[in-house]
Amino acid sequence: MEHFSQTLARAAERKGGEQNLFNLVSAPLPEQQLLAQTDDRCLAIMTKVVFQSGFSWRVIEQKWQGFEDAFWQFDPHKLVLLDDSHIERLMNDTRIVRNGQKIKTVPLNAQFVLDTANDHGSFARFIAQWPVDDITGLWLHLKQHGARLGGNSASFVLRRMGKDTFVLSRDVTAHLIAQGVIDKPVTSKTALKQVQHAFNTWQQQVALPMTQLSQIIGLSVGSNERQV
Template sequence: MEHFSQTLARAAERKGGEQNLFSMVSAPASEQDLLAQPDDRCLAITTKIVFQSGFAWRVIDQKWPGFEQAFWQFDPNKLVLLDDSHIERLMNDTRIVRNGQKIKTVPLNAQFILDTAKAHGSFAQFVSQWPVEDITGLWLYLKKHGSRLGGNSASFVLRRMGKDTFVLSRDVTAHLIAQGVIDKPATSQTALKHVQQAFNTWQQQVGLPMTQLSQIIGLSVGNNERQV
């Protein structure tokens, strides 16, 4: 497995220098900003990721004001009360994407966020306290306790919230395979542990956040100008 300084140098060369490279990557939110996010915004982020999964992101972005209206600004205390009659009406609401299975995730994730907030003060407080050196453990927790948060969805939710996390994009996965960390996309808990260990090592080598490590990896091997 190459030292991350080599990956960083390759990405900088491809993107016109280190200064230009770092203008293309984002940093995680400060702890203060992460903690300031109310539960309704965490539910909004979660819902947006669920609806964007397997769908054109720009369509969801364009319709998002309608989602906010249809789902009562994502107040979890209201959305846990959604029953079959509410869901049926939403299935005919042209303000949103009318996918029944995804609509049904909203009250489920609202309950998950409320339960987590009751135990930890707020959902953002819970996320903030989770150690970055076990970020894949948080992915698995969200997958287990939330609704439709498998695959990359959990990491996307955390990234949108501003939690420091890497994302296993196609380019990042290709790099991990090339480095011998895994031999195929990481779906098992064992593979995810190997990935976590690799990122922990790289972070120790160069001191960058996980967010930037994965973005830099993508820019060192991929074609996109910006990384998620």
């Protein structure tokens, strides 16, 4: 497994220098900003990720204000009360994408948010307190306790909340395979642990957030060689 300084140097060369490279990558939110996120915004992020999964992200973005209105600005206390009659009406609401299975995740994830907030003070506080060196453990927690938050959805939720996390994009996965960390796309807890160990090692080598590590990996490989 190469030292991350080599990955960083390759990405910088492809993007016209280190300054240009870091202009392309984002950073996680400071802890206080992450803690300030309200439960309704956390539920909104979850819902957007669920609806964008396997669908046009652009369409969901264009209709998002309709989602906010149809789902009462994602107040979890209201949304846990959604019953079959409410869901049936939403299935005929042209303000949103009318996917019944995804609509049904909203009250389930609202309950998940409320239960977590009751135990930890807020959903964001629970997320903020989870150690980054076990971020894949948090992915598994979201998958287990949330609705339709498996695959990359959990990492997308965390990234959009501003939690420090890597994302297993196609290019990041290809790099992990090339480095011998895994031999195929991740499908098991054992593979997740191997990936977590690799990212922990790389973070110790260069002292960068997980968010930037995975973005830099993505920019160091694949077909994105255009100079900026």
